[in-house]
Amino acid sequence: MMEEMVRVRGLGGEKMGKSDAQNAIGIDWSEDMIFRAYRERGITDPQKVRKNDAGDPYNRCLSVYPMHEIVTDGEKETRIIAGECMRGERGCIDCKRQLAHNIAKVLTPFQERQAALATKDEHIREVLHEGGKRAREIIQPTVEKVRDKMGVVMY
Known part of the structure; x- marks a missing residue:
């Protein structure tokens, strides 16, 4: 049986890996640290200059929307995000903030286990x-x- 593989894109849109610290997210990072990293280095649609500009999350958003597809709860929620972006109802900063929140939710169990082991x-x-x-x-x-x-x- 073949398992489905997921390619996790880093902040710069390339494959995320631990050897490139500028392109990766630390497992122990807080939501704020994740948001700052995506705000500064996360690649969104370069043609979406203002919040109300229409964007293309599927083809021009190299790192933020693909990560939403991995960590955001449910296909319905990711379609809402994409639709708001394409209609110019969602800005890139709002999208990055929500992504940071969703990544932090995924990392929380790992961080709790790490903290428990550290004690x-x-x-x-x-x-x-x-x-x-x-x-x-x-x-x-x-x-x-x-x-x-x-x-x-x-x-």
Whole structure:
């Protein structure tokens, strides 16, 4: 079975990736940080100069509308956004603000999990330490056999 793949566009319209920090959104970013990044670097329709100008979100909005299609709840909502843009009822800043809100909603569960894990540093270290001890117990007989066959003497 073939899975559907989604190409996530970065702020500049190219594929988003962690190696290009200027083109990506951090998983730990706040809604305000996301909005500022899209406001400054997000690419919208260059022919939509004023809020009431008609825009083309499908063909000329390289990074903002494609991200709406990924993170905004439901096809109906994305069609409303596109329709308002094409009729000149929605400005690019409003679109970027709503996108930042929707991205923040998607990231919230990940941020909460990250925060919960950060408070359990000692527990994580303990789990890793105990796991290492158990792994050494399991592998020790094999290591001893290999040393014996190779003639390696441990002092």
